[in-house]
Amino acid sequence: xxxxxxxxxxxxxxxxxxxxxxxxxxxxxxxxxxxxxxxxxxxxxxxxxxxxxxxxxxxxxxxxxxxxxxxxxxxxxxxxxxxxxxxxxxxxxxxxxxxxxxxxxxxxxxxxxxxxxxxxxxxxxxxxxxxxxxxxx
Numbered sequence: 001x002x003x004x005x006x007x008x009x010x011x012x013x014x015x016x017x018x019x020x021x022x023x024x025x026x027x028x029x030x031x032x033x034x035x036x037x038x039x040x041x042x043x044x045x046x047x048x049x050x051x052x053x054x055x056x057x058x059x060x061x062x063x064x065x066x067x068x069x070x071x072x073x074x075x076x077x078x079x080x081x082x083x084x085x086x087x088x089x090x091x092x093x094x095x096x097x098x099x100x101x102x103x104x105x106x107x108x109x110x111x112x113x114x115x116x117x118x119x120x121x122x123x124x125x126x127x128x129x130x131x132x133x134x135x136x137x
Contacts, residue, residue, distance in 0.1 A: 066093075066115060068122050070129070071108040072136040073097065079109075085131050086111050090118020 070082065079095040086092050091114035098106045113119055122129075129136045 066113045066119055068111045068113070068119055069108065070111060070136050072134065073105060073107050073109060074132045074134050075105045075107060077105065077132045077134075081131055082109055082111065085129070086113075086118075086122065089113075089121040089125070090115060 068086075070086075073082070077097070079097055082095045082097065083092045086095075092111060093114050094112040095109055096112075097109040100106060111122075113122075126137070
C-alpha cells in the first residue's frame with residue numbers, strides 16, 4: 001500500500017519534469033521536499049490506525065501487570081504443580097507452560113494472577129521458589 005502511494009510522488013519530483021533533465025536528484029519539478037514530507041506524514045496518519053494500536057498496547061500492558069515469568073522449570077513439571085506452588089501468594093488464574101511442537105516443556109512458564117498484589121508477593125519471595133526439587137526464577 002505504501003509503495004503504491006509513494007510512486008506518484010516520486011515520479012513528479014524530478015524524473016522528467018521541470019526542465020532539468022532529471023539530473024538534479026528529484027529536487028526540482030513536481031514540488032519541494034517540504035511538500036513531499038508533508039504528504040508522507042499525512043499518509044502515515046491516515047485512518048487513525050496509530051491511535052488504535054496505541055490503545056491496544058495500553059490494554060495489553062494492563063493485562064500483563066498480573067503475569068509473572070518463571071524460568072528454570074523441569075521438563076517434567078506440569079501446570080498443576082506450578083499452580084499449587086504459586087497459590088500461596090494469591091489466586092492463580094492461569095498457568096501457561098511453554099512447550100515445543102511435540103509437547104515437551106521448554107522449561108519456562110507464565111503465571112497469571114487475579115491481582116497485582118500477588119505478583120508483588122511472588123517477587124518479594126524470589127529466593128523461595130522451589131518446584132519439583134528445583135530452584136526456579
